[in-house]
Amino acid sequence: MIFNKGISIVLSGLFLLFLMLLFSSVSVMFLNGGLIPVMGVVMFVIFYFITRVFYAYLRNDDKYKNNKKISSDMPGERYITKGESDIKKVFVVVWVLVILILTATSLWLYSFNNALI
Numbered sequence: 844m845i846f847n848k849g850i851s852i853v854l855s856g857l858f859l860l861f862l863m864l865l866f867s868s869v870s871v872m873f874l875n876g877g878l879i880p881v882m883g884v885v886m887f888v889i890f891y892f893i894t895r896v897f898y899a900y901l902r903n904d905d906k907y908k909n910n911k912k913i914s915s916d917m918p919g920e921r922y923i924t925k926g927e928s929d930i931k932k933v934f935v936v937v938w939v940l941v942i943l944i945l946t947a948t949s950l951w952l953y954s955f956n957n958a959l960i
Contacts, residue, residue: 844929855898861943
């Protein structure tokens with residue numbers, strides 16, 4: 844099962860947002876000092892490559908292979924998912940969405956409790 848290219852880009856963006864929110868909440872709670880911006884840039888580069896791997900996971904399976912030169916999408920073809928249903932991939936997508944909401948909520952509550960808002 845593969846996801847549509849647009850949906851895969853949006854889900855990868857949400858995954859990157861999740862990673863950045865997770866790093867922000869951990870760094871705000873446990874780290875002090877001037878190294879946080881430097882660590883943030885380094886972690887952003889690492890998270891970018893992790894997000895690219897996640898995008899490739901959403902766009903590839905055993906039957907369909909997508910890369911810069913080869914695409915399994917036909918011109919004019921419209922779909923949300925293509926191929927045999929894969930419950931693991933659906934679980935990962937739902938997990939990313941739920942954890943993103945929980946991470947954003949926890950960071951918001953932390954900043955609200957510490958009078959940062």
